Every structure is written in C-alpha cells, then in structure tokens.
Amino acid sequence: MSATDAATTRQDRFAHGLEILTQVDGEGGQKVVDSLADISPELGHQVVAWAFGEIYDRPALPPRDRQLVTLGMLTALGGCEPQLEVHINAALNVGLTPEEIVEALLHAAVYCGMPKALNATFVAKKVFAERDLLPVRNQ
Amino acid sequence: MSATDAATTRQDRFAHGLEILTQVDGEGGQKVVDSLADISPELGHQVVAWAFGEIYDRPALPPRDRQLVTLGMLTALGGCEPQLEVHINAALNVGLTPEEIVEALLHAAVYCGMPKALNATFVAKKVFAERDLLPVRNQ
C-alpha cells in the first residue's frame, strides 16, 4: 500500500504501478504507455507509477467503485472518448456488467445533459461490439 | 402540452415525443434514436419521450428560439460536434437562415473564445455544404 514507508526507487514504483495497471486496464493501458515512449516517457511513467501505483492501488475504494467514478468523470469532462474506450474496457475487466455501464451512462444524462451521455454511450457501443456484447437490453 | 393531467402510458409519451422530434430534427433525430436500439434503448426513449415530448413540446418558447439557445449551449460545451450537426440541421428546419446561424456562432467567439466558435462554424460548413447552402456571406 502506498502509505507504507519502505524506501523505493523510481523503477520500483513504476513496476508496482504496472501490476495494477495491467489488472485494471489490461492491454489498453499498456498501449497508451507504449505510444508515449517517443514523445513523453515521463507522462507514461506518471500514469503508471503515480495514477496506478499510488492512487488506484489504495484499498479504500475497490476497483469496481473506481470505474464507476471514472465513467462519471470521463463522461462529464467531454472530449475524452479515447480514455472512455480504455475505461469502459476496464469497467468490464473489474466486474461491471454491460447493463450497469449503460445504466451509469444513462444516469449521466441527468447531470451532464443528453449530448455527453450520447457521446459516452456510443463509445460503449464500440467497445461492446468489439467484445461481442451487443445487444444490451437496458429495460 | 406537458402540463395537462391526462393519464398517459410510456408508449403514449414516446409517440408524442416522436412527433415533436420529427418536426424539429427531421431524420437526424430518428437516426440517433435508431443507433441506440442495441446499446441503450432507454436513452433513446428518454431523448424522445422526455427531451422532445416534455421539454421541446412546451409552448413558452417557440422552436426557432430553442435552437438559438441550443446552438449556444452545444458550442460552449465543446466536444459535441455530432449534436451540433443534428441541431444546425434542426435550426434550418425551424426557420433560422444560414446567415443567422453563422452569426450566432460568431457571437459565440465573445463568450466561448475563438476555438469553440471555429469548431462550431466548421460543423455548420459541413451541414451547409450537404444542403447546398454555401457560400454564406455574413457581411
């Protein structure tokens, strides 16, 4: 856990984050990090070592809950379709069902309005199609 | 009108909304609803039955005025190019001229800044090209 006081190197922290990243995002997260290698390896390092190694790693909120919060944030921010694609995959990986994901995005219509709910839902459609999860019947 | 107290079924409300949607958005709205059928039919239902059947239907603001407000919102939100495309078509359908639409998006530069005004204007260019409405001369 991130709160322990063992001395770690930068490489230790990266390695630890990579474990969490792989559990949550599968290959989607790794692809993002790889694509940063020639432009901003430090951003790749921070996504892994900090976002996953320090924040995702904390036990106070289980992975399924973190993805619910994340889906809400990415839908609300707008313009984050690439990240939504990664995290809708992540949501499935950590145990959210297609029905629950679609319902979370419907719920977003109340707080973010119809356009952002629609944009996020169409990303889910793309992800679910790739994983052969269509049709979803959310009634 | 939405304020009446007649008992209606969910299907009644959908059918009523579909009438309004068709008047305002033409086939653009219907396409959005169709594309939701296998991923979130409930979101499609709410766009039709609630957004159009309950809100658009209200007589306190005529359709042309609603589209002016809508163009302002979609431009300001950012990342809503697909919805802008539907609603620039809708704006033409309810009587706004190309010159007025372009002027509304120019006006947006004051409040939203140049990038969002430009993004919205290029969506208008696409829609107007498809409807053979170019060039617009807004001087």
Add this chain to the structure above:
Amino acid sequence: MSATDAATTRQDRFAHGLEILTQVDGEGGQKVVDSLADISPELGHQVVAWAFGEIYDRPALPPRDRQLVTLGMLTALGGCEPQLEVHINAALNVGLTPEEIVEALLHAAVYCGMPKALNATFVAKKVFAERDLLPVRNQ
C-alpha cells in the same frame, strides 16, 4: 419501474419521483425543489418526476453506485458546489462511508486534476463538519 406501461398522470409521476428523491437526498432535495417554486416550478417538477421518478428509480444500478457516478460527474463538471453538497449528503444517506467519499474525490485528481479534486473535497469537509464526521483519516 419506469418501463411498465400503466397510464399515469403528471401528478402520479411527481408523487412517485418524490418518494425516490426523499429516500436519496433527504431534505436536501426537497429544499431545492421548494426554492424553485416561485421561479421555475416546471424545473422542480422535472427534477422530481423525471430525474428521480424515471432515472434514479431504475433498478439496474443501486443507489450507492449511482452516487459514485454522480460524485465523479459533479467533480468533473466544476462550478457545481451546491449540487455536490446535496449529493455528498445523498452519498452518506445511501451507504457510502466518509472514507469512501474522500477516496472517490482523491481518485478524481487523476482524471480532473488537482483543482477540481480540491474544490470537491472542501465541499465534503463542509458536509462532514455539519454531520460531525470529522476528522476523516484516509490512510
């Protein structure tokens, strides 16, 4: 459930939504509706009858999950401190612990940046102080 086809009146739908609203938001939601009475009773009606009666009511996502999504969205949107106050109370009402709420807002730092995470966390501090829930020790 919202998908049934019983005929309902506008008043029926309001009454149904009010039940859900009261369960989730307690008096916070009712106060918002009351404060709309002289300016936009229709907005008050739609918050109750639509947002709560139609969306919150759906069983596909339990109340605790909906508040996780909602906390994520309100944090990401920015400028929604009054709504965060209502919904941090709601989050407590539906079973999220102070530690989980604080962790969700820490998680937001990854996706929304430090300023929005801080703004939301200070709203939580205000709500927790009122409910005598400080200090929270999130390690």
Add this chain to the structure above:
Amino acid sequence: MSATDAATTRQDRFAHGLEILTQVDGEGGQKVVDSLADISPELGHQVVAWAFGEIYDRPALPPRDRQLVTLGMLTALGGCEPQLEVHINAALNVGLTPEEIVEALLHAAVYCGMPKALNATFVAKKVFAERDLLPVRNQ
C-alpha cells in the same frame, strides 16, 4: 456597421461600443468596465470596443436573439454566474419575458444537465427578485 471602411480611432471604436453596451446591458455592463479600470483597462476596452462595438453591433442577429444564444452559452460554460446576472438583466432589457428566460434555462437541462440549469435558474431568481418580477409561473 462594422463592415464599413471608414477610418476610425481606438477612441471612436470605444465610443461606438459604449452606445451598444448601454442599450443592451444598461448599467450592469458599465459597472463591469468601471471595475476593470485599475486592473485591466485594456480588457475593459476590448469588452466595449470589440465585443459590443464589433460583434453585438452587427445587424445579422437582433439583440433578443443574441441574448438567447448568450444565455445558452453562459449556462453551459458553468462558473459564469456574474456574467449570467448581467445578461439575464440584458435579456429583460432587449425584450425577453421572464417566462421566456426561465423556459430557456429549463431547456438547458436537456443539453447541460440539471446542475447547470439549476445554477442558472437561481441567478434568474436573484435578478427577478431585484426587479420585482417574482413569482414566475412557467406552466
């Protein structure tokens, strides 16, 4: 009109903009400009000479229409309550009725979500109270 090619000085353009600003915003706009005098007189100049003198001045969209677009944008942006206060006053000044303003903000719920629609509606409540226009009955 801004498209004419008469040579003008910076002062000419300010004086021209001030006329338009006064027509639209009344004293609200002037107060904003005055409050910029000791911190950013150039920003005050540009609000007057550019936003009002060059953009608002254009005849392609009448003042009432411009305020509908503006209300939509300010509601969608979020965090612009001071500007909403000025422009809800402006909206009344150029002929929008309280009912129409409230309806535009209800319409915003569809595109921006409930929190931003609520925030804007409560600004309208403040302005209407100051101008003795409450209650508004939007059914």
Add this chain to the structure above:
Amino acid sequence: MSATDAATTRQDRFAHGLEILTQVDGEGGQKVVDSLADISPELGHQVVAWAFGEIYDRPALPPRDRQLVTLGMLTALGGCEPQLEVHINAALNVGLTPEEIVEALLHAAVYCGMPKALNATFVAKKVFAERDLLPVRNQ
C-alpha cells in the same frame, strides 16, 4: 501598438493582424482563415484583425510567453485538438523547444488531469512527427 490613436480602416486592421498571424502561426493560421471564406468570412476577419492585430500584437507579453499560456488553455478546454495542432506549431515557431512543449503538457496533468494531458500530448506527437522532431526525451 494597439493603443495608439491613429485612425485605421477595417482593411488596415486586417492587414496589420495578418502580419502578426504569419509571424506566429505560419501557414497554419492562414489555412484556418482561408477555410472560413465561404462560411464565415467575418470570423476569419476577427481572428486576424482582433485576436492577432489587437491582442497578440501587444508588447506586454512576448510571443513565447503567449504560446505557453495558449497551450495551457487549449489543453484545459478540451476538444480543441485542431487548435492545439496550430498552436504547437506556433509554439515551435516562436522558440519553444519540443522538450519545453512536452513538459508544459506534462505539467497540465496536475491541473487538468491525465486525459486532457494525454490528448494534448498526442497532438504534439503528430506535429513533431510531421516536423521530424521525434523522439523527444523528456527526462
């Protein structure tokens, strides 16, 4: 300088802005203006005559500093990838190095969150690839 009181025509102001635009954005800015010719020539005029001729022209902040502020804003706004592309080119034109640009976008992760920092960084990757500036090693 914009504060002088020489009388100028609209064409004078456009010509002056075009000089600044060309210095800062090179052909990227001109392409944007050209693409507006048949849809909103007035928006093109205002980008040139106002944004560049009046604001960029001011000596109180040198071009390199303006691009640092601009990169920050475009990253934070979200959905402004086309403008980021123009302004990452502009940043290189006015003397920011690839390493500095990448570092500014890494810095954005703190304030805007990882998704927006990633989106902006991938635009930089595209621009740098076109200008044969990859790999960047930002450690």
Add this chain to the structure above:
Amino acid sequence: MSATDAATTRQDRFAHGLEILTQVDGEGGQKVVDSLADISPELGHQVVAWAFGEIYDRPALPPRDRQLVTLGMLTALGGCEPQLEVHINAALNVGLTPEEIVEALLHAAVYCGMPKALNATFVAKKVFAERDLLPVRNQ
C-alpha cells in the same frame, strides 16, 4: 531531480515536495495542505509529494514558465477561483510582473472568451489589492 534512482520513502518525497511548494506558492500552498489535514490528508500528501515534488521539480521548464501555463489552465477550466488566487500569488513569487499576469489574462479572452477572462482578472485584482499592487496600467 525526479528522474534519479535513489530509493526514497514516502516521507522523503513529501519533504522534498514541501521545499518546492514553499518556493513557489509561499504560505498559500501550505494553507491548502493544512486545511486538508482533517478531511483528506492523502490529497494533501499528493499535492505536495507528487505535484510539487515530482512535476514542479523538473528542470525542463522554469517556474516562471510553469505559472504562465498554470494561469492559462486555471482560467480555461473555470470555477477554480481559489486556485487562481494561490497561483496568481505564485506567479508574482516566481517573477512574473503584475503587467504580465494581467496581459496573460487578457490573452485568455481570445481562447476562453470574455467571461472566464473577466473572472480571472477579478481574482488578480483581489490578489494585487492585498499586495498593494494596484493600479496596474496595461497599456
């Protein structure tokens, strides 16, 4: 520098970040961290150890440049007035003049629109008043 591979403890990283924070933000940053102690000490830790200790610490962009980017981001995000207050103070601390800060916020009008430029400028007015730096004459 963050890229070295010395093993460090969590406390080491906090102590290192606190040095940078104090150089940049002075007491403003410390106050934010203190106010988190009873609600989210981990968020306080991450602001210090990560944002300052890992990101601000990097030599690839000097402190004055980082504040230019930061002012741009906070203005664009909207609703971040408390953070703008801290960072306008920080901007002065690291060598930006009042004239340069005001000019950066004027520049923001081009990209973020007038409302966000105005909101940020009024925060600067508050900070400058407290530090006895008014009037600023930005012509």
